[in-house]
Amino acid sequence: MKKGLLAAGAICAVAIAGFVIWGMRGGGASGPLNPASGNKVSPVADAPKWQVIGGLEAGVRNVFIQISPSAAKDRSAYDEALAAVCSGESGCLVAFFLPGDKVPPNEPMAKFMSEGGWRNYHPVAYWFNNAFTDWDCERAGDKGAPLNAMCGAFVEDAYSAILSVSSRTKLARFCGWGDKGEVASVKAYISKMKDPARREQFSSKFDKNLSETYGGEASNCVALRSDVEARSEDALKFLAEHQI
Numbered sequence: 001m002k003k004g005l006l007a008a009g010a011i012c013a014v015a016i017a018g019f020v021i022w023g024m025r026g027g028g029a030s031g032p033l034n035p036a037s038g039n040k041v042s043p044v045a046d047a048p049k050w051q052v053i054g055g056l057e058a059g060v061r062n063v064f065i066q067i068s069p070s071a072a073k074d075r076s077a078y079d080e081a082l083a084a085v086c087s088g089e090s091g092c093l094v095a096f097f098l099p100g101d102k103v104p105p106n107e108p109m110a111k112f113m114s115e116g117g118w119r120n121y122h123p124v125a126y127w128f129n130n131a132f133t134d135w136d137c138e139r140a141g142d143k144g145a146p147l148n149a150m151c152g153a154f155v156e157d158a159y160s161a162i163l164s165v166s167s168r169t170k171l172a173r174f175c176g177w178g179d180k181g182e183v184a185s186v187k188a189y190i191s192k193m194k195d196p197a198r199r200e201q202f203s204s205k206f207d208k209n210l211s212e213t214y215g216g217e218a219s220n221c222v223a224l225r226s227d228v229e230a231r232s233e234d235a236l237k238f239l240a241e242h243q244i
Helices: 008-016 075-086 109-114 155-175 182-191 196-211 225-241
Strands: 050-054 062-067 093-097 125-128 131-135
Touching (some): 062 075, 075 093, 155 196, 155 225, 182 225
Parallel strands (some): 062 093
Antiparallel strands (some): 093 125, 125 131
């Protein structure tokens, strides 16, 4: 299962910081039990695509939401749920699950962490600080996925490739190796990308990396050259064979 933005350990770190609380505004859940967690399901009027199934007790608003299987790859279902339970609150945390997923029980955060925290659970998506920080590209789908989830064939590999090329270019400028034409090659690749938003994402990142000055030791010009050159060459070969 591909995780786009935030590994379970990072989610765990957020929970440790105390950013977790249970429920919608002022209330406990009611309704049938979620068999995967024992939590009660709280149907929401006019929102058949999703329902609240619990949360943890701690410092700010946190909600566990179950997404209907028919809406699992419908981004609007996630957005509707967020609008209803967060109301624009920047500290709101929401973990989305599908029916049958293992869901944390409703319990104090300290107890949850003592039992292993998020290492034991795999939300289909996770929302924090007004952004999706985790998105399962397979179960939640490519369409509507946040850009940083890197969903889609070869997208994540292509992103890593442009980073490898920019790393070589920065070190080459510092060491005086010269430009092998890799910058022009990457810019040409990015210009041919089909998705305008993805094209802007890659272009901005590549330009930002190139604007930075290498801050390492001069000895790295010799110590790192063979590895950096090889990685850049492999990256350019990958890009030549996999246009996204």
